[in-house]
Amino acid sequence: MTRCRSLALGLTLAFAAWGQGGRNAGRGAPAAQPGTQQQPAPGAASGRGGRGETGVPAAGTVDFYNFDPSAPAGEPAPDSRPAESHQKITLNGQTMAYTARAGFLPLHNATTGQSEAHLFYTYYAKDGDAPGRPLVFFFGGTPGVAAAWQEFGGLGPRRFWSAAPGWADNPHTLLGQADLVFVNPVGTGFSRPDRPDRGPAFWNTAADIASLGEFVRSFLIRYDRTAAPLFLAGEDRGTGRVAGLAGYLHDHDVPVRGVVLFSMAMTPDATAGDTQYLTLLPSLTMAAWYHKKLAPEMNAMSSEQIAGQARQFASREYLHALYKGDRMTADERAKAIADLSRFTGLPKQFLINNDLRVTLDRFNAELMREQHRGLSPSDARVTGFVPNPAAGGRGGGGFGFGPPPPPIDFNITALSAGFLSAYDSYLRHELTYAGNQNAIFYLNSGGVGTFTAANNDAGLAAAFARNPNLRLFVTINYFDLNAPFYAIEYTLAHLNVAPEVRTKNITITHLEAGGMPYLDGRALGKLAGDLAGFVNGGTK
Secondary structure (H helix, E strand, C coil), rough: CCCCCCCCHHHHHHHHHHHCCCCCCCCCCCCCCCCCCEECCCCCCCCCCCCCCCCCCCCCCCCCCCCCCCCCCCCHHHHHCCCCEEEEEECCCCEEEEEEEEEEECCCCCCCCCCCEEEEEEEEEECCCCCCCCEEEECCCCCCCCCCCHHHHHCCCCCCCCCEEEEECCCCCCCHHCCCEEECCCCCECCCCHHHHHHHHHHHHHHHHHHHHHHHHHHHHCCCCCCCCCCEECCCCCHHHHHHHHHHHCCCCCCCEEEEEECCCCCHHCCCCCCHHHHHHHHHHHHHHHCCCCCCHHHHHHHHHHHHHHHHHHHHHHHHHHHHHCCCCCCHHHHHHHHHHHHHCCCHHHHHHCCCCCCHHHHHHHHHHHHHHHEEEEEEEEEEECCCCCCCCCCCEEEEEEEECCCHHHHHHHHHHHHHHHHHHHHHHHCCCCCCCCCCCCCCCCCCCCCCCCHHHHHHHHHHHHHHCCCEEEEEEECCCCCEEEEEEHHHHHCCCHHHHHCCCCCEEECCCCCHHHHHHHHHHHHHHHHHHHHHHHHC
16 A cells, blocks of 8 residues: 655644754764764754754754754653554565554653753554564664664655655555664764753764663663663664664663664775775766766776776775875876876866876866866765856855855755654654654754764774674665765774684675665665574574
């Protein structure tokens, strides 16, 4: 049964998507402690996981949108039973009945017994199945990004339908293999600390993992799911979250069968020094290939063929050229420049001027410069018009309104246009959720301030060391410029795990997709099939 619902006008959050550009820096957030890595201020970062750009309000302005952790008091989240509705979906020709729940789970302090925060979640469970059915927890992406993208984008039983816009049955949902829980950490979705000034206490790696660990423990007890094979799923910088969470839960006697990473965060080694150019180059080749900027014989190759050629060039000739530097002979340098031009579609003089080292921003500015087009970092296949930065006059950026706007991710901008409004309508109408009538649903930004983060590779290795039976599923996306596929392959190749773990426990799938592969209708079928196989294999 496939249904497509159009949006009703006048929804509570119909215009909230307007402000969902990026992750804003919160006021009153603590400075990084010694020995920690300070996450770029939300909204200011141009790298991984961004969902757009929204600036921090100027000092002294009245801001109705961003969560303020310096406020002494705020409206508490409702402490009530979740909304419950009974639904049906057709999967592989069979009708499946399931129960959907949407609401809050309080996090209680173990010492005082008092609630510290309320996390908003949605839960989909097949009707009539035993408590031992697999259970997958999805935790969203970069701190500040809600799990709604994963739920409503392509993994839940209903999927965003941009043509209406509205939603439709999702034949690729993972609900056929497992029950699904979509969790919004503090500061995302409707999830809030019980006291606003306690918000920063949740916005660091250790507290983030601990709060989500308590959510999982409490959820399993509340719904009598302690016997369920447990899987955790995260995205971009949130992959570090689930890697650490797997180890945390194991230490607290909650076994985890598998971890799913969409657009895995890279190790610093994968993007340090000249390695950054080596690991980025194959993604630049894929972008140039997609936009037909390479030689005809290369444009005619399949995605796997061109990716293989680019890997080979990067790991051999390009590596050799960067290593030798000025020690190259004139003939070696001429050949390296010619071949680099061949693999990037960029003019030779441009490569000479940049000393054979091509950064993403310079590549983006040059590849389609004559067409005034720029690439989307989240999906290089999607482009948009880029005005002349020096232009004035009609809309050219003069008139004393400050510096030019930051680069736009055209892919995320297009996807976000109706996503939040459709999701809010889905919550209110189909899932019958009636709470928080005046609250803002933080889809991408505004709810999380400065986040103090640690890297994820050690957490993943530590999780495997604690639990050698843990299984890992990683998507590698050819057109995600925020997470270059060769850099992720480099990260996985240097993962410090036992040989038998590398051989038996790690599943990798390559997709012709951008940073959120579940949103790609063409890639979703392969992703869903591979993910279903991974979950099924992890329950044997």
